[in-house]
Amino acid sequence: xxxxxxxxxxxxxxxxxxxxxxxxxxxxxxxxxxxxxxxxxxxxxxxxxxxxxxxxxxxxxxxxxxx
Amino acid sequence: xxxxxxxxxxxxxxxxxxxxxxxxxxxxxxxxxxxxxxxxxxxxxxxxxxxxxxxxxxxxxxxxxxxxxxxxxxxxxxxxxxxxxxxxxxxxxxxxxxxxxxxxxxxxxxxxxxxxxxxxxxxxxxxxxxxxxxxxxxxxxxxxxxxxxxxxxxxxxxxxxxxxxxxxxxxxxxxxxxxxxxxxxxxxxxxxxxxxxxxxxxxxxxxxxxxxxxxxxxxxxxxxxxxxxxxxxxxxxxxxxxxxxxxxxxxxxxxxxxxxxxxxxxxxxxxxxxxxxxxxxxxxxxxxxxxxxxxxxxxxxxxxxxxxxxxxxxxxxxxxxxxxxxxxxxxxxxxxxxxxxxxxxxxxxxxxxxxxxxxxxxxxxxxxxxxxxxxxxxxxxxxxxxxxxxxxxxxxxxxxxxxxxxxxxxxxxxxxxxxxxxxxxxxxxxxxxxxxxxxxxxxxxxxxxxxxxxxxxxxxxxxxxxxxxxxxxxxxxxxxxxxxxxxxxxxxxxxxxxxxxxxxxxxxxxxxxxxxxxxxxxxxxxxxxxxxxxxxxxx
Numbered sequence: 001x002x003x004x005x006x007x008x009x010x011x012x013x014x015x016x017x018x019x020x021x022x023x024x025x026x027x028x029x030x031x032x033x034x035x036x037x038x039x040x041x042x043x044x045x046x047x048x049x050x051x052x053x054x055x056x057x058x059x060x061x062x063x064x065x066x067x
Numbered sequence: 068x069x070x071x072x073x074x075x076x077x078x079x080x081x082x083x084x085x086x087x088x089x090x091x092x093x094x095x096x097x098x099x100x101x102x103x104x105x106x107x108x109x110x111x112x113x114x115x116x117x118x119x120x121x122x123x124x125x126x127x128x129x130x131x132x133x134x135x136x137x138x139x140x141x142x143x144x145x146x147x148x149x150x151x152x153x154x155x156x157x158x159x160x161x162x163x164x165x166x167x168x169x170x171x172x173x174x175x176x177x178x179x180x181x182x183x184x185x186x187x188x189x190x191x192x193x194x195x196x197x198x199x200x201x202x203x204x205x206x207x208x209x210x211x212x213x214x215x216x217x218x219x220x221x222x223x224x225x226x227x228x229x230x231x232x233x234x235x236x237x238x239x240x241x242x243x244x245x246x247x248x249x250x251x252x253x254x255x256x257x258x259x260x261x262x263x264x265x266x267x268x269x270x271x272x273x274x275x276x277x278x279x280x281x282x283x284x285x286x287x288x289x290x291x292x293x294x295x296x297x298x299x300x301x302x303x304x305x306x307x308x309x310x311x312x313x314x315x316x317x318x319x320x321x322x323x324x325x326x327x328x329x330x331x332x333x334x335x336x337x338x339x340x341x342x343x344x345x346x347x348x349x350x351x352x353x354x355x356x357x358x359x360x361x362x363x364x365x366x367x368x369x370x371x372x373x374x375x376x377x378x379x380x381x382x383x384x385x386x387x388x389x390x391x392x393x394x395x396x397x398x399x400x401x402x403x404x405x406x407x408x409x410x411x412x413x414x415x416x417x418x419x420x421x422x423x424x425x426x427x428x429x430x431x432x433x434x435x436x437x438x439x440x441x442x443x444x445x446x447x448x449x450x451x452x453x454x455x456x457x458x459x460x461x462x463x464x465x466x467x468x469x470x471x472x473x474x475x476x477x478x479x480x481x482x483x484x485x486x487x488x489x490x491x492x493x494x495x496x497x498x499x500x501x502x503x504x505x506x507x508x509x510x511x512x513x514x515x516x517x518x519x520x521x522x523x524x525x526x527x528x529x530x531x532x533x534x535x536x537x538x539x540x541x542x543x544x545x546x547x548x549x550x551x552x553x554x555x556x557x558x559x560x561x562x563x564x565x566x567x568x569x570x571x572x573x574x575x576x577x578x579x580x581x582x583x584x585x586x587x588x589x590x591x592x593x594x595x596x597x598x599x600x601x602x603x604x605x606x
Contacts, residue, residue: 028553035593037553 009055016051017044071123071150075143083143092148093188100124102149106141110225113233114145129233212249213268216242220272230278238276239288242269250295259303260310266296267318270327289326296330300338312339316351336370345378365397372401382409396422403437412445432463439469452476459489462498467505500526509533520545535573542569543578550586559596563603579605 021043025036072080086092086106093111095104102116108130117124126142133139170178186196219241223234230238246269253262273288300311318324318331339348352371359367375385382405389402399418406415419438435458442451455473459466470489474482486506493499496515503512504526513534516522523530523541531538546562554562566582569575583605590596600606 029592029594032555033593033595033598034553034555034559035590035596039552 012055013048013051016047020047020050071146074123074126074138079138079140080143082140084147086140086144087147087151092144095145095148095152097149102145104145104148106144108141110231112141114141116142116145116149129231212246212265216246216269216272219245220276224276228277230276232279232284235276235278235284239273239284239291242273242288243291247292247295250292254295254298254302257304257307259299259307260314262295263299263311263314266292266299267314267327270330271324274324274326285326289330293330296334297338300334308339312344312347316347319351319355336374340374340378342378345374345380348374365395368392368395368398369401372398372405376405407441412441416441416445432458432461435461436465448476456489460492462493462495466498467501470502470505497522504529513537517541531572539569539572539575539578542572543582546582550590553593554596556595556599559593559599560603562596563600563605566600566605567603 021038024043028034028036075083086108091107093105093107096102100118102114102118104114106112106114106128110130112128112130114126114128116126123146126138127133128139128141130139130141133142182196220230220238223230223238225231246265250262250265253259253265269292270289273285276285278284300308303311312335315331315335319328319335321328321331335348335351349371352367352374356364356367356371372385372388375388376382385405386402389398392398399422403415403418403422406412406418416438419434419441423434423438435454439451439454439458442448442454452473455469458469459473473485477485486502490499490502493502496519500512500515500522503509503515509529512526513530516526516530517537520541523538527538542565546565549558549562566579569579583600586596586600587606597606
């Protein structure tokens, strides 16, 4: 059960980072045309932090619902 | 007719229709293509719609929504009224009915009953009625004016005593238009006390009003009457002025009306400069100072000192008074300035130096400047030079001005030593660079600016003559470093401009070519960057 949860969390994080970078790529390539570039500080940490915050909010929300 | 509904969104239309259905459109009238109506909601709002035939030309409502967003539900409600009932009314009003005929034909009892019903629901209309039925006698006493003022104020209030922004403006206009000429005529007829009391009453009323933008609008009202306020004591005879003095003293301690209190205090300070008021003014200030603290106290002491000084009071006693309040820095500054006016520079210097000791090395630049000027005036060359050095070493805004002044006092040989010494005591690279530039010490200037691109561009004109390679290298390093990260189109354009500038430098062409070749491969996916470089004909 725990392993399944961890797996879901990892999948969710990968999805966050992947989607963020996909949109960043589309935005910078076709809209601003400034060119996509993977910058460690922003392209990894922003989606990771956002993902964790959303995950925590959902976790608290679901626990409250169960009560 | 294009449908008037097109001017509103569905939600506003729906709410407007609700208002119309519930009979919220009151006092509807249509005359000469203009619809006037009052729509009651959270408040009563005036709506005005200009028509040309069946076309809407202009719509206006004094509700906050219309002010911010345009067409509101009140306008929609009025247009529903116009569409369903108003058109008929217009057609009939012009032919069969006529206000004058109807009103003159109505019997007294019907009119009275009708008015009673109407006034029950509309207090402001009632106040307007009271005002219009009151006999206004321009030569009547102050008491009548007070009643009239009350009525004007009340006629702009809603049933809760609140005056909205638009009504407040109207109220202020009515008060100014109606009573400014009356006050002027009272002053002309030498009825100074009546004029003064009337103004006080208006001020009180304006301050009492509960409205939105109270500070802004009431301040505006006070300012509009400011000239008249100052005119009264200036024109008043001795006896009236004595009475005014007493009244102002009482008003300036009446903290219920803050603005009136300030105005009374200002008038006391600046309009009673005759000798006979001096001791009474001093007593007034002493009492105020005793009860004040902080900034208010300091300000009161300063004003008292100004009055003492300008009335020709014994300067020795003024000095004594200042020493009694010596802990207040503003008082010390005041005395120093007074010494300067009296051309007692030594004493002024003593005051500033004492202040300087108390504040230690953090003495403000302002004091240094004043001290420098004073030392120059009394011819104390050593202290003048030392103060200039302090001003330079503190690196203030006007540093180079003082630097040049100090430099002018030394021979070339002497200055070399002094300059080295000053540079040792300056820690800011930017300030040092200013001095190196002034002294044409370009080696040092190049060294200090290396690695700082903004400084290099600041001194580029001289540096490029002496160190073209180093400047070119600085440009190259800057561009390579900056281009590592993506940027926006404007930045890419700026980089292009820098490349163009580099091209004009010695060996610039080769360096630029190398950079561009590298970029073409490395950043080919930055289409905006390539576009900008192409626009500048670099690619």
